[in-house]
Amino acid sequence: MLQRKNIAAAGPEKYTQEFIKKQIEEFNIGKRHLANMMGEDPETFTQEGIDRAIAYLFPSGLFEKRARPVMKHPDEIFPKQRAVQWGEDGRPFHFLFYTGKQSYYSLMHDTFGKFLDIQKYQDHMRAEGLFSQDTKQVNLIGSRWMIKEELEEILVQPISDHDYVRFIQLLERILALPYCSREEEYIQRFRRTLEVQSKKQKIEPLQYDENKVAFSTGEGRRKTATATATVRDNGSGKITVNGVDYLHYFPVLQDREQLMFPFQFLDRLGKHDMECKVTGGGRSAQAGAIRLATARALLSFVTENEVESMRQAGLLTPDPRVKERQKPGQEGARRKFTWNKR
């Protein structure tokens, strides 16, 4: 009886080294062709240029960005795979191959080696009498340890949570030693910088109108409602929405509380006047849209620390919730039809 090939058990398709090399050559040639087609210089054709060219030549109406046609370097497309790790005679190259997790254990081995180096240097300094506690410390602010997925990517090998935790603990132990700055470079390889979120906010500069009064505009959106708000300085707390006083436009207390939130947070309740225009959405959506627009407008009047605190309070985050689509076979987005036994 023929043995059927169990395709699933064989694992993911393995790409050979020559295959990858060939793909890289083809990619480079294709890049030059594309540059010629688009009329740009082949030598200085960047990845952004490639993306633009592909989007122009193959326009796609798909919503999922990952389903659109893409042309990238083969290293980014094909997953990294371990090269064959044993020679012709069947003997493995690496001495830790038979542990099963060779790259992880070799990493731990190297790191512990560094740890012992630092300890040896420390003993050396102590012997010479030059030991001091206040040496240069590694700068850890603004960066974080690599996450498990990134570590797996580097080692090209799956790791368990326990292993990852042990690795991080070892690095922390190294950092606890006084002379850790000797291996700073090695440690920085495992840290990633945190992006400072608030720098991404665009703060419009203050504008001044005829009477030398400072004002600023902001826009906001929430669930089909769009609002534009103009906040003026030297005011008395009057708010006009679409030409109508806010007490009449929002008879419900909850909406007025939403309007009040940005001013109250910055302690500027009676100091500004505001006029805004809002369209679309319902009562609550319009209130939320105006709140976002006011918060953005107030950014120009406010210091950086307050911008950061506003961001953490959630005043500057647009609410991503929209109405969920109705699915066929169901009455609403989640509600199913009444279940009948027969």
Add this chain to the structure above:
Amino acid sequence: MESPRAVFRTSEWDPANHGDQHVGQFYTIPPSQVKTVFPHGLPHRFQQQIKTFNEACVMVRKPALELIGYLKKADPAHPSVRYVLYGERGTGKSLSLCHALHHCSLQDWLILHIPDAHLWVKNCKELMPSSYHRARFDQPIESSVWLKNFRVTNERFLKQIKTSQKYVWSKREFTDEGRPLGEIVDQGVARVKNASDAVGVVLKELKAQARPGSYRLVVGVDGVNALWGQTTLRKEDRSLIDPSELTLVHNLRKMMKNDWCGGAVIATVTQTGSVFTPSSAYLPQELLGKEGFDALDPFLPVSVPAYSEKEFESCYQYYRDRRWIQHHRGHTEEGKKELLFLSSSNPAALERICAFL
């Protein structure tokens, strides 16, 4: 003597002595006068507040002072002047009207107070064709209720004024000429079927006899735009009734004309409770419509704005003094600013917000 704690109160309980220095302060109406002068006159929420606080405190505000000033200076020999209080919803028109009426009652005028004219043009359970006039309709319940309250307010006058002609109610009942007006009121209360006609008779008599020599009459109507608007009542054949086809409304319209002297007519136009008007309308012209405006023209408009800063401050202090604001943040400076913002200095909005604090 005012203690420094109660800066927002004044001990002056006579509206005649209220002046500009009392603007923003609360004055108490003595409980005995509350029962006689305002059996049905005060707005519902204010009545609840009186019950809670055990006192009837009204704030002295500019529009009311203006009205009282005009009333003091008005010459009884001239035809009666009509004042119309207007303003956005919840700014205090009804209470200003009550303030002015309190003053009139202490000056010994005859008060004709219709607390809400809108009640007469909507939600009527029983509608009867009028016995007096075939095309018109009667509202027995509303008329009898109003007559009872009228009797409570003006007991004294009912004995003084005499009828000028004979009125026949039915085959066996009639009222002779020269009888006190109180009899007509009793007749209306007792015989509910004739109550609306009794109201008509009372109004006619009062108007005819309001001469410079005798008493002075003040007509206070809340929601006068109901008289010229539309009704929600239907006849048996499901067609809408015009306000002029209701006896009460017809008689009241005659009162609003300025062809009598020796008194004043104070009216408020309000959107709350009116039917078929948009909620953004608050000017007299919009609410009265062309007909009403022509009927009331010329009149003296008095605008009632929202609270000024001083008035807001004093209202806030009053609520704190009566321990109405229980939340700990309500007692702080920021809490006060929040209340100011959320209510936008509107008296009704402030009262509603503080209700659950």
